[in-house]
Structures are given as structure tokens and as C-alpha cells.
Amino acid sequence: MLTLQINGHAAEFDVPDDMPLLWVLRDVAGLTGTKFGCGVALCGCCTVHLDGQPIRSCVTAARDAVGHKITTIEVIGDTPAGAKIQKAWLDLEVVQCGYCQSGQIMSAAALLAGNASPSDGDIDDAMSGNICRCGTYPRIRAAIKHAATL
Amino acid sequence: MTNLPPPAGLHGPGRRSVLAGGIALVLSTALPAGSRIARAASARFAPNAFIRIGADGSITLVMRDVEMGQGIWTGASMLLAEELDVGLDQVTPEFAPPNDKLYRNPLLGLQATGGSTSIRGDWNDLRKAAAIARSVLVRAAAQQWNVDPAACSVMRGIVTHGATGQTAPYASLVPLAVTLPVPADAALKNRRDWLLIGTSQKRLDTPTKVNGKTIYGIDVRLPGMKIASVAICPVLGGKLARLNDTAARKLPGVVDVLKLDNAVAVVGEDFWAAKQGLDALDIDWDLGANAGLTQAQIVQGHADASAGSGIVARMEGDPDTAIAGAAIKRDAVYQLPFLAHAPMEPINCTAHVRQDGATIWCGTQVPTRAQAEAARVTGLPIEQVTVHNHMIGGGFGRRLECEYVGIAAALARQVPYPLKMIWTRETDIRHDRYRPYYYDRVAAGLDEKGEIVGWTHKTTGSSVMARWAPAGMRANGIDPDAVECAENPPYDFPSLRVSWVRHEPPGLVTAWWRGVGPAHNVFVVESFIDEMAHAAKQDPVAFRRSLLRMNPRARNVLDLAAQKSGWGSAVPKGVGRGVMVQSAFGSFLSVVCELGVSPENEIRLRRVVAVMDCGQAVNPNSVRAQVEGGLVFGMTTALYDEITLEKGRVQQSNFDSYRMLRMDETPSIEVHIVDSTATPGGLGETGTAAAFPAVANAIFAASGKRIRRLPLAAGLVSGS
Structure with a gap:
């Protein structure tokens, strides 16, 4: 049994302790907002926060999340930075297919939470681990800058 | 890049039991979202297949097009709302059930979303459907008030008779409207009365895509559902020879091991258990006839085939004589690689096969084909197969195929529970159906004044059309997709021959891919016209311009792209601008790409300017988004991507070997839309087709190197 604190709720999970957090979230906890894209931390679709830091849940063993606060896309809007990023995403119509956007938003929200006015270089550093196949990068960049003004 | 924790202990064993619902309740439950036609109101006005207006006031658009990011849910809803005289916020789109008769795409001939055809098909069909519905509702109001329908107006779904001040919302008119005859036609609004078309409207699908709620x-997720991970024979045509699943079956969480002729699936309580089980299988494949196949053999096969004369798609004048007598002659071979689709949502399908029927949950661009494939595999009558379509996490043509639905159904028919099959990224890339390899020979001649006197283009490659839609082949055997934008270039050539050699390589299945024919031929035509401009010692924009005298819309976007990009202004050393222009998918697009090439042959994209004339833009911000995204998709592919086979196996597997442009590599992109009242053209694939030659021509401008074989980054290093 592992005790995980997900989105403010502590719960026990009877899973192997090496099961990636991604599958605990999606298949056991039913939180499907966090996406599977590559399985090896190449695309960023599965990004969630561990104590506010963005991590790739597809390569994070569940046991390594014990004792940390896990935050997913479903509640990121409850944080000031997350709410600004979500609003900016809609204001600038960033989203196309949307599949990667949970991960993009989690990466962007973590960036903005720690950096009130990120530069282009900061955005490159924080966001280049997240792939978008629809090609929304220019709007993501603009939306992060817009979020910083909200 | 953000540093991430390393994958700790990924492969150790563990104990598991299924978690009951208690925790799920605390956290959240994601229930499957069916896409059923509106069912709430007992009385509903359904004058045609697209519109349902309930007595509760609900207005449902039954969408024949799937939403996979292109924004069609919003664009189509705007067309409907415009002619129905309701607000966009009053319309709820739903996915149509499979039905080729009711939901046939008029440009494709079946219920399919692809080829950048959605808005082109909906433009007439949905506006007319809505205008007819409106006319019946207005007649109902007029009849109720005993007034002239022509004296009534509608705003936000409320009918008003100005003279008497009487009003009635659509909802109240439903009981009467359902009793009235539905006319075959109704007048469309005047353009000057449009409230929605041509204005940038917020997308309807995105609010739930930013909070993880879109399913x-x-x-x-279904009660009792299990999850399957699949191993497919790595060589096409091979079969399962021997399987030892003893170790896999002992793993916690593993439920079943299922076999197909050419695949094995491990079923688990969750994906991780299934994947662990798959890794524990001991499998021998009978690799079959393609086991020795190499990429060199495949390329040589195309080259050899291209020596044949092929079928002539178009012949104007006598290009061979013209080129033979030309002052300057050029010929070249261009090659484009096999390509995977790699949508961010890996291939998946959920199937529940029972005695009395089957239910399929998936994202598909071809709902009726998905239904038929499940019926074929299960032996059930088609009408006993239900397909619930979903929002698609990237289509790009991949989900115009439905062999994955067949695989899921073939697995699910072996078990009593609903089964969700999820492919790993590696399986998704290695078992894709691929954009064909193309081997193109082009030749042209210039007279003393530097004007083109003749142009020949022979393309060689697989025919997707012949397999996917044989009815689309021309009587003379030409695949129109294979020559699209080659047989009808925007330019006025005095003599021209375009021909095609069909060559079907072994070892893989070819399929539609974003940009289809234009993504192939626009690269060749726009690269080679650039070569001819330089051969004529003319500016690439001026050279193209002189060939576009008969094509004012193409010339206009070219002129604007040159102007907006600062064409001709100084650039730093090692930086160059490439230009292209195309007429494809019913739209006109010109792109200028500015990039740098370092002495080490590293390419740095700097700026892209695009000018789009798509006729009437329905949702301009969405038009810009599609061109931006299409350009990024095309630049990624043009620079980096190819699928190759060795020993019959696809060599690429994940985003390290099939790589994507990332945030720090993406240039600024400006998209300008030409004001136009022409019939709307397609958008989703335009930018992708345009990106290939824009980048290739910019590399030439920056480095003096003409790369004729994609991907460009590899070609720049190898010098080909």
C-alpha cells in the first residue's frame, strides 16, 4: 500500500511501488486528464506537479511520489498561476487537438508560479520538453507572456 | 529542458489488487462520454440529419466531421448558427453516428473527415440545412399569430413579429414545427446580414481541453474494463510462430494473454500490468517474406520503376522538343521519404463484443469504416455494431485507417469484458501505415530570355487511392492524388507533361498523411521552379510572378508574402529566405521562410511569413491557427523525419528517432489573411504542404546547397 496525496486528497493505493505515477493516476485513480504520449519522458504529455515542480509522471515511480503533493491538470486552475495560464490559453486560442495541452499547461503553470515575467529564454527552457504535434508553440509562447500580465 | 527524476525501478515486480471505487470517488470519476444524438426532449424538431431542436430549447448540431484540432466543431457550428439565427453559444455539437447516407462528406463520397474538406462541404450543406429549419420555425410562428412569415424576424432563436410585437422562442414552436412540411430549399442570408461568418469566434471545444475534462x-473507462498492450509481428506479413506466456501470466495484475495470427496481447487490470506482461512474453515470430527487406532495396525499387514511361496525367504542347531546343536545360530527381503520423494520442480502441452485438469507443476519421471493420472481424451484422466517436488527439490521416479497430475487436471477441487496447508509442510508430515514398523526375528548359519553354514531371510511388478509395481512380488509371498540384501547377507553362508510375513497395502499407498529394508535389514543383529561377539568374519572387499572369489569386498572395516578409532586404551572412506559392485544397498560400545555416550545417529557423487566401474565412483566428500549425507540422517533417526499414522492420520508434520540432526551435510565424468573398477553401493541410519547399528554398538561399531529398537536415549534412 502506498499513500499518495493527489490534488489535496490522501488516499491509499494497492499498486506495485514501481508503477509509474501516470498509470496510477489514469488507470487506478481515474484521473484521465494527464496523458500518455511516449512513456519515456520525451514528450511531456504526462507532466504533473510534485510539490509544485513539473515532473514526467510516465517515468516517476509511484513510491517516489509518496510524501509529496501531487497536482494534476484537473485542479491546476485552483492555483493562481494555473488559473492565469488556463485563461491565457483560452484568450489566445492556443489549443487545437488538445491532447498535449494538459502537459503544456502544467509546465507553463510551474514556470509562471516561479517566474512572474518569463523571458523567451525562460519559456524555451521550461517548455522545450513538451511536444505539440499540432504546432501550437507560437501561441503557447504568446499565451505565457499574456498570462504574466493577468 | 526541465530536469526530471530518473525512471527508478521501472521493471521490478510488485503485488497488486484491484482498487475498489472508494478512492476513485474521492478523486474523480471519468465516465465514458458517448456521442448520442440529443435525446432529452420528448418532442424535437429534426428537419434534417444535422439539426435537432428540443422543446427544452436545446439546439444540437449533429456533426458529420470529427474534431481533431482543426476547429471544425466551431466553424461548422458558426455556419449553422448563422443561418438559424441563433447565437453560437446556443448550439451544442455532437458527433454523428456512423451513417454514410446521412453524413456523407460530399467531397469524399463517404462519412470521412480528411483532405481539408470539412468547411468546403459544410459551407453549402449546413447553411442550407439551417436556413430550411429556420424557415419552418418562422412559418410555425407566423401561422400561430396569423401573420405573414416575411414580416417576422429572428434573433438568438426568438421569432418576432415587428408590427404586433409578438415573440416566440424556437422551443415554444417545436410542437407546431414538427407538424409542418419541410421545404426542399430556403434562401440563404445576404452576406451583409452575417453576424458570425467572418468574425473570430471562441472555439467550443477548448474550455474542457485546458482542464483535462475532455474524454x-x-x-x-467502463465498468469491468481491462486494458490490453499489444505486440505485433515486427515484419509486415509475418506471423506468430511460438509463444511462451508462463512468466507473463504469473505477474500481478495480468488477466489474460490473447493471440492473433500476427500479434499477441497481454490484458491487465491497468496498462502498466499489461505492459509488464508483454515485456515478459517469450515470442518467436515467423517473419515471412519481408524479413530481409532493406531501405536500399525499397529506394532502388522506386528508382527502377521511375525509368518506365508511366501514365500521362496531363500533356500540353510538346515539352520534350521544347526542352531539347532550350537555351538552358535542367533536370533533377527529388525524393520524399515514408512518413509516420505520430499523433500525440497513441493509437487506441476500446471494444466490447457480446453475443448480441459490439460496441466500439475510439477516435476515428471514418466512423462507418470503423463500424464495418468491427463487424467484419466479429462476424456481427453491421447494425449490431455501435461506434462511439470521440475527440481525437491528432488525426493527420492516421485515423482514416481503422485496422486498429479490427485488432481491438479481434482481441475483445475472445473475452467477456470491455477491452481497451492502447499501443505504446513504439508500436504506434512501427506499425503505422505510412505516407508513400516518392521518387520524382523533373526537367525544364529556358529560352534566351529566361522564360520556361517546357516542363516535365514524372512522379513514382504507391497509390493510397487505389487501396483506400479505388472509385477515386481515373478511367485512364491515374491516381489523382499522386499528381495533385503537379498536373495543375499555378504557373502558365507553354508546354507540360505530367506522368505517374505506380510502384507498390513491399514491407509496409501506405496511407493518407497530412497534406496528401500537395505535400508531395508542391515540394517538387516549388523546389524545381526555384532552381529554374536561379538558372535564369532571376529573383525567385519575380520569376514566379511572371509565370502567374493568368492566376491573380496566386500572384496576389505571392506579392503580399514578399511585401510582408521584407523580401529582398539585407540578411546576415548565413541567413537566407525561401519563397513558395501554391494553389491547393481550394486555397492560395504563399510562404516566405527565413533561416540560418551554420558552417556546421546546423539549421536555425528564424521567421516565417504566410499569406493565405482561403476565400471567405469563416473563423479567421482559426484560419490563422491552422496555417500556423500546418507550417510547424511541415517544418518538423521537412527538416527531420523519415521512416526507414531494415530487415523488414521500421527503424524509428519514439520521439528520439522520429523527432519533433520543439519550442526552442520554432520560429515566429505570421499569418496574414486576404480579404475575400470567394467560396471557402480548405485549410488544415495547406501549411504542411507549403513548409517543405519554403524551408528547402531558404536552405539554398542561406547555404547555396540544393537539397532534393527529404529530410533536409540529413540531406544538408550528406550533401544530397
């Missing part, structure tokens, strides 16, 4: 096919 894609991969997110479906």
Missing part, C-alpha cells in the same frame, strides 16, 4: 478515446 479522448484513450480516456474511456
Whole structure:
């Protein structure tokens, strides 16, 4: 049994302790907002926060999340930075297919939470681990800058 | 890049039991989202297949097009709302059930979303459907008030008779409207009365895509559902020879091991258990006839085939004589690689096969084909197969195929429970159906004044059309997709021959891919016209311009792209601008790409300017988004991507070997839309087709190197 604190709720999970957090979230906890894209931390679709830091849940063993606060896309809007990023995403119509956007938003929200006015270089550093196949990068960049003004 | 924790202990064993619902309740439950036609109101006005107006006031658009990011849910809803005289916020789109008769795409001939055809098909069909519905509702109001329908107006779904001040919302008119005859036609609004078309409207699908609430096919969860991970024979045509699943079956969480002729699936309580089980299988494949196949053999096969004369798609004048007598002659071979689709949502499908029927949950661009494939595999009558379509996490043509639905159904028919099959990224890339390899020979001649006197283009490659839609082949055997934008270039050539050699390589299945024919031929035509401009010692924009005298819309976007990009202004050393222009998918697009090439042959994209004339833009911000995204998709592919086979196996597997442009590599992109009242053209694939030559021509401008074989980054290093 592992005790995980997900989105403010502590719960026990009877899973192997090496099961990636991604599958605990999606298949056991039913939180499907966090996406599977590559399985090896190449695309960023599965990004969630561990104590506010963005991590790739597809390569994070569940046991390594014990004792940390896990935050997913479903509640990121409850944080000031997350709410600004979500609003900016809609204001600038960033989203196309949307599949990667949970991960993009989690990466962007973590960036903005720690950096009130990120530069282009900061955005490159924080966001280049997240792939978008629809090609929304220019709007993501603009939306992060817009979020910083909200 | 953000540093991430390393994958700790990924492969150790563990104990598991299924978690009951208690925790799920605390956290959240994601229930499957069916896409059923509106069912709430007992009385509903349904004058045609697209519109349902309930007595509760609900207005449903039954969408024949799937939403996979292109924004069609919003664009189509705007067309409907405009002619129905309701607000966009009053319309709820739903996915149509499979039905080729009711939901046939008029440009494709079946219920399919692809080829950048959605808005082109909906433009007439949905506006007319809505205008007819409006006319019946207005007649109902007029009849109720005993007034002239022509004296009534509608705003936000409320009918008003100005003279008497009487008003009635659509909802109240439903009981009467359902009794009235539905006319075959109704007048469309005047353009000057449009409230929505041509204005940038917020997308309807995006609010739930920013908070994780949208349910894609991969997110479906059903009571009792298990999850399957699949190993498919790595060589096409091979079969399962021997399987030892003893170790896999002992793993916690593993439920079943299922076999197909050419695949094995491990079923688990969750994906991780299934994947662990798959890794524990001991499998021998009978690799079959393609086991020795190499990429060199495949390329040589295309080259050899291209020596044949092929079928002539178009012949104007006598290009061979013209080129033979030309002052300057050029010929070249251009090659484009096999390509995977690699949508961010890996291939998946959930199937529940029972005695009395089957239910399929997935994202598909071809709902009726998905239904038929499940019926074929299960032996059930088509009408006993239900397909619930979902928001698609990237289509790009991949989900115009439905062999994955067949695989899921073939697995699910072996078990009593609903089964969700999820492919790993590696399986998704290695078992894709691929954009064909193309081997193109082009030749042209210039007279003393530097004007083109003749142009020949022979393309060689697989025919997707012949397999996917044989009815689309021309009587003379030409695949129109294979020559699209080659047989009808925007330019006025005095003599021209375009021909095609069909060559079907072994070892893989070819399929539609974003940009289809234009993404192939526009690269060749726009690269080679650039070569001819330089051969004529003319500016690439001026040279193209002189060939566009008969094509004012193409010339206009070219002129504007040159102007907006600062064409001709100084650039730093090692930086160059490439230009292209195309007429494809019913739209006109010109792109200028500015990039740098370092002495080490590293390419740095700097700026892209695009000018789009798509006729009437329905949702201009969405038009810009599609061109931007299409350009990024095309630049990624043009620079980096190819699928190759060795020993019959696809060599690429994940985003390290099939790589994507990332945030720090993406240039600024400006998209300008030409004001136009022409019939709307397609958008989703335009930017992708345009990106290939824009980047290739910019590399030439920056480095003096003409790369004729994609991907360009590899070609720049190898010098080909």
C-alpha cells in the first residue's frame, strides 16, 4: 500500500511501488486528464506537479511520489498561476487537438508560479520538453507572456 | 529542458489488487462520454440529419466531421448558427453516428473527415440545412399569430413579429414545427446580414481541453474494463510462430494473454500490468517474406520503376522538343521519404463484443469504416455494431485507417469484458501505415530570355487511392492524388507533361498523411521552379510572378508574402529566405521562410511569413491557427523525419528517432489573411504542404546547397 496525496486528497493505493505515477493516476485513480504520449519522458504529455515542480509522471515511480503533493491538470486552475495560464490559453486560442495541452499547461503553470515575467529564454527552457504535434508553440509562447500580465 | 527524476525501478515486480471505487470517488470519476444524438426532449424538431431542436430549447448540431484540432466543431457550428439565427453559444455539437447516407462528406463520397474538406462541404450543406429549419420555425410562428412569415424576424432563436410585437422562442414552436412540411430549399442570408461568418469566434471545444475534462478515446473507462498492450509481428506479413506466456501470466495484475495470427496481447487490470506482461512474453515470430527487406532495396525499387514511361496525367504542347531546343536545360530527381503520423494520442480502441452485438469507443476519421471493420472481424451484422466517436488527439490521416479497430475487436471477441487496447508509442510508430515514398523526375528548359519553354514531371510511388478509395481512380488509371498540384501547377507553362508510375513497395502499407498529394508535389514543383529561377539568374519572387499572369489569386498572395516578409532586404551572412506559392485544397498560400545555416550545417529557423487566401474565412483566428500549425507540422517533417526499414522492420520508434520540432526551435510565424468573398477553401493541410519547399528554398538561399531529398537536415549534412 502506498499513500499518495493527489490534488489535496490522501488516499491509499494497492499498486506495485514501481508503477509509474501516470498509470496510477489514469488507470487506478481515474484521473484521465494527464496523458500518455511516449512513456519515456520525451514528450511531456504526462507532466504533473510534485510539490509544485513539473515532473514526467510516465517515468516517476509511484513510491517516489509518496510524501509529496501531487497536482494534476484537473485542479491546476485552483492555483493562481494555473488559473492565469488556463485563461491565457483560452484568450489566445492556443489549443487545437488538445491532447498535449494538459502537459503544456502544467509546465507553463510551474514556470509562471516561479517566474512572474518569463523571458523567451525562460519559456524555451521550461517548455522545450513538451511536444505539440499540432504546432501550437507560437501561441503557447504568446499565451505565457499574456498570462504574466493577468 | 526541465530536469526530471530518473525512471527508478521501472521493471521490478510488485503485488497488486484491484482498487475498489472508494478512492476513485474521492478523486474523480471519468465516465465514458458517448456521442448520442440529443435525446432529452420528448418532442424535437429534426428537419434534417444535422439539426435537432428540443422543446427544452436545446439546439444540437449533429456533426458529420470529427474534431481533431482543426476547429471544425466551431466553424461548422458558426455556419449553422448563422443561418438559424441563433447565437453560437446556443448550439451544442455532437458527433454523428456512423451513417454514410446521412453524413456523407460530399467531397469524399463517404462519412470521412480528411483532405481539408470539412468547411468546403459544410459551407453549402449546413447553411442550407439551417436556413430550411429556420424557415419552418418562422412559418410555425407566423401561422400561430396569423401573420405573414416575411414580416417576422429572428434573433438568438426568438421569432418576432415587428408590427404586433409578438415573440416566440424556437422551443415554444417545436410542437407546431414538427407538424409542418419541410421545404426542399430556403434562401440563404445576404452576406451583409452575417453576424458570425467572418468574425473570430471562441472555439467550443477548448474550455474542457485546458482542464483535462475532455474524454479522448484513450480516456474511456467502463465498468469491468481491462486494458490490453499489444505486440505485433515486427515484419509486415509475418506471423506468430511460438509463444511462451508462463512468466507473463504469473505477474500481478495480468488477466489474460490473447493471440492473433500476427500479434499477441497481454490484458491487465491497468496498462502498466499489461505492459509488464508483454515485456515478459517469450515470442518467436515467423517473419515471412519481408524479413530481409532493406531501405536500399525499397529506394532502388522506386528508382527502377521511375525509368518506365508511366501514365500521362496531363500533356500540353510538346515539352520534350521544347526542352531539347532550350537555351538552358535542367533536370533533377527529388525524393520524399515514408512518413509516420505520430499523433500525440497513441493509437487506441476500446471494444466490447457480446453475443448480441459490439460496441466500439475510439477516435476515428471514418466512423462507418470503423463500424464495418468491427463487424467484419466479429462476424456481427453491421447494425449490431455501435461506434462511439470521440475527440481525437491528432488525426493527420492516421485515423482514416481503422485496422486498429479490427485488432481491438479481434482481441475483445475472445473475452467477456470491455477491452481497451492502447499501443505504446513504439508500436504506434512501427506499425503505422505510412505516407508513400516518392521518387520524382523533373526537367525544364529556358529560352534566351529566361522564360520556361517546357516542363516535365514524372512522379513514382504507391497509390493510397487505389487501396483506400479505388472509385477515386481515373478511367485512364491515374491516381489523382499522386499528381495533385503537379498536373495543375499555378504557373502558365507553354508546354507540360505530367506522368505517374505506380510502384507498390513491399514491407509496409501506405496511407493518407497530412497534406496528401500537395505535400508531395508542391515540394517538387516549388523546389524545381526555384532552381529554374536561379538558372535564369532571376529573383525567385519575380520569376514566379511572371509565370502567374493568368492566376491573380496566386500572384496576389505571392506579392503580399514578399511585401510582408521584407523580401529582398539585407540578411546576415548565413541567413537566407525561401519563397513558395501554391494553389491547393481550394486555397492560395504563399510562404516566405527565413533561416540560418551554420558552417556546421546546423539549421536555425528564424521567421516565417504566410499569406493565405482561403476565400471567405469563416473563423479567421482559426484560419490563422491552422496555417500556423500546418507550417510547424511541415517544418518538423521537412527538416527531420523519415521512416526507414531494415530487415523488414521500421527503424524509428519514439520521439528520439522520429523527432519533433520543439519550442526552442520554432520560429515566429505570421499569418496574414486576404480579404475575400470567394467560396471557402480548405485549410488544415495547406501549411504542411507549403513548409517543405519554403524551408528547402531558404536552405539554398542561406547555404547555396540544393537539397532534393527529404529530410533536409540529413540531406544538408550528406550533401544530397
